Each structure stands twice: as structure tokens, then as C-alpha cells.
Amino acid sequence: MDIVTAPSLNVATDSECSATDRWQQSLRNAIRTPEELCEILQLPDAYRIAARRSAATFQLFVPREYLAKIPPGDPEHPLLRQVLPLAEETSTDGGFSRDPVGDGDALITPGLLQKYESRALLVVTGACAVHCRYCFRRYFPYDSVPKGEDAWQPALNKIAEDSSLDEVILSGGDPWMLVDSRLQSLTEQIAQIPHIRRLRIHTRLPSMIPSRVTDALLRTLTATSLTTILVVHINHALEIDEQVALAVRKLVDSGTMVLNQSVLLRGVNDSVLALESLCRELVNLRVLPYYLHQLDRVEGSMHFEVDDSRAKELISALRSRLPGYAVPRLVRERAGGTSKEVLA
Ligand code: SF4
Numbered sequence: 001m002d003i004v005t006a007p008s009l010n011v012a013t014d015s016e017c018s019a020t021d022r023w024q025q026s027l028r029n030a031i032r033t034p035e036e037l038c039e040i041l042q043l044p045d046a047y048r049i050a051a052r053r054s055a056a057t058f059q060l061f062v063p064r065e066y067l068a069k070i071p072p073g074d075p076e077h078p079l080l081r082q083v084l085p086l087a088e089e090t091s092t093d094g095g096f097s098r099d100p101v102g103d104g105d106a107l108i109t110p111g112l113l114q115k116y117e118s119r120a121l122l123v124v125t126g127a128c129a130v131h132c133r134y135c136f137r138r139y140f141p142y143d144s145v146p147k148g149e150d151a152w153q154p155a156l157n158k159i160a161e162d163s164s165l166d167e168v169i170l171s172g173g174d175p176w177m178l179v180d181s182r183l184q185s186l187t188e189q190i191a192q193i194p195h196i197r198r199l200r201i202h203t204r205l206p207s208m209i210p211s212r213v214t215d216a217l218l219r220t221l222t223a224t225s226l227t228t229i230l231v232v233h234i235n236h237a238l239e240i241d242e243q244v245a246l247a248v249r250k251l252v253d254s255g256t257m258v259l260n261q262s263v264l265l266r267g268v269n270d271s272v273l274a275l276e277s278l279c280r281e282l283v284n285l286r287v288l289p290y291y292l293h294q295l296d297r298v299e300g301s302m303h304f305e306v307d308d309s310r311a312k313e314l315i316s317a318l319r320s321r322l323p324g325y326a327v328p329r330l331v332r333e334r335a336g337g338t339s340k341e342v343l344a
Contacts, residue, residue, distance in 0.1 A: 023205075023212040027129065027177075031062045034085065041080065042072040054085030058138045058300065061131040063209050069238055078236045078268045082132055088303035089133065098139035100296045102335025111146040112155035116339055119200075120165050122155055124186065125173040129208040134263060134304045136296035142173065149185060160193045167198040176205040180216040184223075191226050199226040202261075204233040207240065210247035218254050228256050231290065235262045236269050237277040245285060252286045259290035262328065264311055265304045272317040279318065279326045289328040294343065296333060308343060315344040 031037050034051030037060060051060065062083045070080045106113040113121045126142025128135075146152050159165055168190050175183070190196055205212040221228050230251060234240065240248075252258050260282050262269065269275055279289045292315070295305050311330055318327045330344040 021214065023209045023214070026063050026065060026209045026211060029064055030129075031064065031067060032060060034060055037062060037067070037084065040067060040072070041070060041074075043075055043084075047075055047084065047086075050087035051085040054087065054089040054300070057089070058085070058131060058133070058135070060085055061128070063129055065210065065243070066130060066208050066239070069241060076267065078274065079238055081267050082134070082235060082265070083130060085133060086303065089300040091302055092299045093302065096297045096299045096302055098299055100298045100335065101136055101333045103137070103140060105336065109154050109158050110144050111152065112158055114165075115337075118165055119167045119169060120159055120162070121169040121171050122152075122159075122175075123172055124152070124170055124175045125177050127177040128172065128174045129177065129205050129212070132204075132263075134265060134295060134298070134301040136298045137173075138298055138300065145173075149182070149189075152186065152189075156189055156193070159190070159196065163195045166195055167200060168196055169200040169202065171202045174203050174205055175201055176203040176212055176217070180214065180220060183217070184220045187220055187224050187226070191224050197227060198229060199224065200229045200231060202231045202233070206232050206247045206251065207234045207244050210243040213247040213250050218250060221251075221256050222254050230256050230258045232258060232260050232287065233262070234260050234278065234282070235265060236274060237281045240281050240285070248285045248287060258287045260287050260328075261291040261293060262289070263293045263295060263304075264306050264314070264330070265295065266306050267304070270306045270310065270314065272314060272321070275314055275318055276321055279322055279328070283323075283326045289326060291340075292328040292330050294330065294332040312344045 031040070034048050034055055038048040038051065060083070066079065066083070070077050074080065075084070103113060106115045108114050108120070111123050113123065115121070123145050126140070126145055146155060159168060178186070187199060190199060232248070248258065262278065264270060269278065282289050294308065294311060295301060315327065315330045329342055331340040331342055333340050
């Protein structure tokens with residue numbers, strides 16, 4: 001079986017860290033075993049045993065900042081469900097696969113994917129600040145992802161050769177797991193390609209380890225000539241504490257367009273109340289709720305699925321309660337599709 005391990009790729013070593021790089025310390029201190037997680041949150045033994053089995057295929061990894069928002073003794077807590085390996089991860093059926101969104105077929109060259117016209121996606125690292133149990137890339141072959149600046153050159157050459165592209169998406173893993181110097185260098189190389197006008201960054205770090213939003217990172221965002229669009233990933237309003245709000249405000253204040261994408265997850269945010277509070281919190285922070293994704297049907301995630309009719313009901317209820325700009329589009333990604341399918 002493939003095993004996805006905790007972050008190790010492209011993360012700074014101790015010698016690269018400045019004293020202010022608390023986020024590096026947070027990564028080193030993150031929870032990596034079901035035993036530790038279950039002990040801190042005082043979960044019954046049955047959860048520890050199940051988590052140990054399910055984490056054997058996709059390792060548990062949770063930063064302490066996120067864990068601190070979860071009260072002890074509540075295995076059903078919406079934040080815990082996103083990170084706790086459950087026995088249900090071993091259930092599957094034919095509709096669930098290891099590559100539900102067709103990443104393999106979209107690969108142009110190692111680390112570079114193209115699914116839709118005018119955009120290409122660079123997988124710059126396999127590392128993340130958290131292992132989301134529903135992750136559609138939990139089986140992605142990250143070993144083949146280029147590591148280091150020289151290794152990115154073939155992918156950058158491909159982007160430079162294709163003048164139909166005008167946007168590059170940095171993805172992963174989480175691109176903000178790269179240290180600032182590497183991010184800056186990559187951004188500069190992309191900005192030198194004349195037909196590339198926009199850089200989109202998909203990251204979960206601001207809500208997982210908000211200290212990742214360093215001054216150096218903000219400078220990288222603002223110094224480039226590219227129009228930068230940041231897509232954060234927050235699924236529940238309880239993820240937004242004071243520190244997260246502060247980090248998000250810094251990002252918005254930098255002039256970067258900030259959007260949010262969420263995944264609709266059973267037992268996490270599949271209620272009108274949960275989605276409404278999330279959307280309100282986001283717009284109060286000047287972040288537009290952009291997409292609400294139907295689950296990508298990856299093996300091990302079946303217990304998170306919400307059926308389409310319920311998902312549409314939820315969006316319809318949001319429309320009656322929120323201003324239009326605060327209602328996300330309900331979408332599904334289909335392998336081989338020419339765009340995302342908009343369901344509502
Ligand atoms: S942050 Fe994104 S890529 Fe990383 S585990 Fe979560 S869903 Fe997957």
C-alpha cells in the first residue's frame with residue numbers, strides 16, 4: 001500500500017530558519033501519532049485503535065494551533081473529524097478511487113498539470129501543514145514531484161513554450177510549505193515568462209499555522225508584477241480564531257485578492273448553520289467564499305460524502321439568508337472535464 005508520510009519535502013532545515021520563523025517550529029512540534037492526539041483530546045481507546053490502523057495508509061499530521069481549537073472528549077467535533085483517522089476510512093466502493101480527479105492523465109511533465117484552458121498547475125511540494133482525511137491527493141505520487149530549483153526547470157520551460165497560458169497555479173501539497181527564499185525565486189522565474197499574468201496560490205497554512213504569514217511572505221506577494229490570487233481553504237467558522245483572523249487581515253491588507261474554498265463534508269459543515277456562519281465570518285474578513293466543493297471521491301473518504309440533493313438544498317438555504325456575494329458556488333471536479341461542473 002502507498003504510504004503518505006508527514007511533511008518532509010522542501011521544508012527549511014534548522015540552519016535556514018530565522019528566529020522569527022515560528023511556523024517552522026510549529027511544523028516540528030505538530031502531532032504525528034494517534035496516541036498523542038487521543039491522549040491530548042481524551043478520546044476513548046476505540047478511537048486510538050481505529051486511528052492507528054487508518055493512519056497506516058495516510059499518516060496523521062495536525063499542528064497544535066489547530067488542535068487547541070478542539071475541546072477534549074468530543075470525537076464528533078467538526079474540526080476533529082477533518083483530521084482524525086476513523087475506522088470508516090477502510091470502507092470503499094467502486095465509485096471511489098486513488099485518483100478521483102484525473103491528475104495522472106493531466107500530467108504534462110513531472111510536477112506540471114494542465115486540466116483547463118489557459119491555466120497550468122505546478123505541484124511544488126508534497127508537504128502540507130495538516131493531513132486532511134478527505135484529501136483528494138492522499139495517493140498522489142509526490143515522489144515524482146521536482147525538488148529544488150533546478151528540478152522545476154522542465155516544468156517552467158513547458159509553461160514558457162505555451163503562450164495560450166496566462167495563469168499559473170501553485171499547488172501541492174501546500175506551496176506555502178516552501179521557505180520564503182524558494183517561493184520568491186519561483187515567483188520571479190514565473191514572472192519572467194511574458195504571457196503569464198496571474199499567479200494563483202492554493203494554501204491551507206493561514207488557517208492551520210497562521211504564523212506562516214511572515215513579513216517576508218507578504219513581500220513576496222506584493223513585490224511581483226504578477227496579479228496574485230490567494231485561495232485559502234477553511235471549512236468551518238471554528239477554524240477562524242483571533243490569530244487566523246489576524247493572518248488573513250494581513251493578507252487582505254497586502255492588496256492580494258483572497259478567496260476561500262471549502263469542501264462540503266458530512267459531520268463537519270453539512271448544515272445551514274455551519275455554512276452560514278463560515279460565509280459570514282469570511283466576508284467579515286473581506287474574503288469571498290468562492291467554491292464549495294462536492295467531495296472528490298478518493299478512497300478512504302466515503303464517510304464524508306453529502307449527496308447532491310442535500311448539497312443543493314444547503315446552497316438554496318444560504319441564498320435566502322445571505323447576500324449573493326457571500327454564497328459560494330457548489331462545484332464538482334470531474335476527471336477529464338473541461339471545467340468544474342457547477343451544481344448550484
Ligand atoms: S491541505 Fe490540501 S493538499 Fe494538504 S492534505 Fe489538506 S486537502 Fe490535501
